[in-house]
Amino acid sequence: MQMDQRKQQILRVVVRKYVATAEPVSSDYISSSSGLGVKSATVRNEMAAMSEMGYLLQPHTSAGRIPSDLGYRYYVDRLMPRDPQAVRQLPPMETGLMREHTAVDDLIAATCRMLSAVTHLTALATTPLASGIKLKYLDLQEISGGRILALSVWSNGQARQAVLDAPVAGNLLGQVRKAVCTAYLNRTSEDILNGACQADLQPGPATVLGGRVREFLEHAARDVSLPEVIVDGTGYFVRQPEFREQPGLELVLSVLEDERTMGQLLLAAGAGEKPQVVIGGENPIEVMRSCSLVAASYGSWSGVRGSIGVCGPTRMDYDRSVSAVGLAARALSSALDALLPA
Structure with missing residues (x-):
């Protein structure tokens, strides 16, 4: 069974009416307002078929x-209009942003406020993705039980540590420490994540520990590079x-306040210039599967992006x-171009 034009029109009406009222849409309403020219009994049959196909639900x-x-x-x-009518109905953003704000974080926060106000939804944005963060300090210390405490400090002031299981001690630990410091110190997080660093170690226990140090540094590099998330309109x-x-409302709000989680979701959903839509069950986080996310990337000629x-x-x-x-992504990009040197 396929979604023919009649079913498509029924779905179009159901979506728009339900969005507007939050009430289930009846066959009588569709029969009288869809322009299909069919009786409600015919609409009911079509809606029953669409329910079997998975496009509609019947709450009661x-x-x-x-x-x-x-x-x-x-x-x-397939059905959402692609014309600029919705854009023409939105207030201008770009002029106000460039006139009133001269700091990047202020621009992003102001854009979120505007976006939340015009959509009546919670607006979110990542601060610019950090680049060029370097590993400034790395140490490995033996602790009890044949384990190693690894500590890393990065140029943006963040520190990460972890306990590694590796039976290496004494002179061999010193050799590994020297080799990994030579390979990784003063290298950027991008270098570490791209595999551009390689410690020179002899095969055996030293190589095992070296591999675990690499995994620790890759995780730390990814973590310290995550941007902050600005949120507006949770009300x-x-x-x-x-x-x-x-x-589940409290759980949803707790996820919105989790910068790490929301930063990853937002960056994944908004990886392209055109807005991408993540709907309900497509969300990888279970408590967010009653929600949808619409996101796009912004950026400037200077390389700032989010x-x-x-x-x-x-x-x-x-x-x-x-x-x-x-519109918000384009306005923010233009404002950043005007603010930041290329």
Whole structure:
């Protein structure tokens, strides 16, 4: 069974009506407002078929239908308008940003405030991705039980440590320490993650410890390079009817406050210039599967880059959200170009 034009129009109406009202959409409403020219009994049959196909859900036996994650995905990919109408309805961002803010973090925070205000969703943005962070200090010390304490300090002031299981001690530990320091000190996090550093060690226990030090430094390099996340408008979550009755609201808010988790999600979703949409169950974090994320990348000629987007219930206005995120990313990029030297 395929999504013919009638089913597509029904899905279009269901998505838009449910987004606007948060109430299941009845066959009577679709029959009278969809322009299909068919009776409600025909619409009910079509909706039943679409439910079997996975595009619609029926919350209660006597209720109408609401979109499923698959239904939202079909709408976003195939039915959502691609014209600039939604963009024309949004307030200008770029002029105000360049006129009122002269610091990068202030620009990003101001863009988030504007984006949250025009979408009525929680806006998030990463601060620029750090580059050129160097490993400034590395030490390996033997502790009890044949374990090694590894400590790294980086040029941005962050430190990371870990306990490594490796039965290496005495002179051999000193040799490994010297070799890994020679290989990794003053190298950038990018060098370490790209495998550009290699310690010169003899095969055997020293090589085993050297490999574990490399893994420790790769994890630390990835961790210290993560950007901060600026969040604005978390109050919009509380106002959504979906979350008034769900005990999961506190869990969602706790994830939004977790900079490491949200930074990774935002950077993954907003890797491209065009806004990308992550819907419900597509989210890798279980407690966020009642939410959707729309994100895009921003950047300047100077090399500053990051991601910006909005997060809200799966019942979000995707037309407006995608347009607004794209506009915000472009406005922020232009403002950064004007602020920062190439």
